[in-house]
Amino acid sequence: MVIKGLKHDAVAYNTMIGGFCRIGEVGKAEEFFREMGLSGVESSCVTFEHLISGYCQIGDVDSALLLYKDMCRKGLxxxxxxxxxxxxxxxxxxxxxxxxxxxxxxxxxxxxxxxxxxxxxxxxxxxxxxxxxxxxxxxxxxxxxxxxxxxxxxxxxxxxxxxxxxxxxxxxxxxxxxxxxxxxxxx
Incomplete structure (x- = not known):
């Protein structure tokens, strides 16, 4: 997408974040999450749910809880x-x-x-x-x-x-x- 000059939208970011979380690569998913915010693309409930599931899958429930609280604070x-x-x-x-x-x-x-x-x-x-x-x-x-x-x-x-x-x-x-x-x- 970048090579063709296309900008990532929320769907593209969520797809990448979800994919990395499913395979246990939560660090890479977090990189896309940060990039998403820096590029001005609004995160959604789906974004947070992928990350929360990913963190729970790798046994980092405390990070999942922090994301859950952040998600709720944003009104999601x-x-x-x-x-x-x-x-x-x-x-x-x-x-x-x-x-x-x-x-x-x-x-x-x-x-x-x-x-x-x-x-x-x-x-x-x-x-x-x-x-x-x-x-x-x-x-x-x-x-x-x-x-x-x-x-x-x-x-x-x-x-x-x-x-x-x-x-x-x-x-x-x-x-x-x-x-x-x-x-x-x-x-």
Whole structure:
């Protein structure tokens, strides 16, 4: 494009930034992001979402959070998938309380409804920390939003109860999981 004298627009920049982020080359994506700003091309929600996902993918959740805050400060509204990516990143770093707080703020400020995956990451994280009461409350909220517990949710509760010595409850959960997760017989 440069050789032909064409100027990059937001779509061209976002395409390059997204491509570099997908392959884990976030440093190169940042170079295009800086060039984008210096050339007067306005960044969009898509620009930030690519960078946030890229940083979470390489395990730099703190940089992703800074970009998220910058995005919100500019008045851009994040998509639910971006919130999911940050929650997964925070939970992956065992920062579950921070992930819960992040979700609460996103729900209040941007009216974002959590996706199933966000609930899964949070419930698994809470169970790994032994915070099963909080996990149960979150599961109840999840079910209220129309998401039934799956084998990952059951496994998280089974593991947590086994670690806590609640073998009887873990056994009941295993039985319940087997009954609810069985494929329905076709009549």
């Amino acid at each position: 509204r994040p998509e639910g998938l971006t919130v999911d990516v940050v929650i997964r990143g925070l939970c992956g770093e065992k920062r579950v309380s921070e992930a819960l707080e992040f979700l609460g703020v996103a729900m209040r400020n941007h009216e974002i409804a959590p996706k199933r995956k966000s609930y899964e990451f949070l419930i698994k994280g809470l169970c790994q920390e032994g915070r099963t009461e909080e996990a149960l409350k979150l599961q109840a909220e999840m079910v209220g939003k129309g998401f039934e517990p799956n084998s990952e949710i059951y496994s998280a509760f089974i593991d947590a109860n086994t670690k806590q010595g609640n073998d009887e409850l873990a056994g009941m959960l295993k039985k319940e999981m087997a009954e609810t997760q069985m494929p329905k017989k076709q009549e």
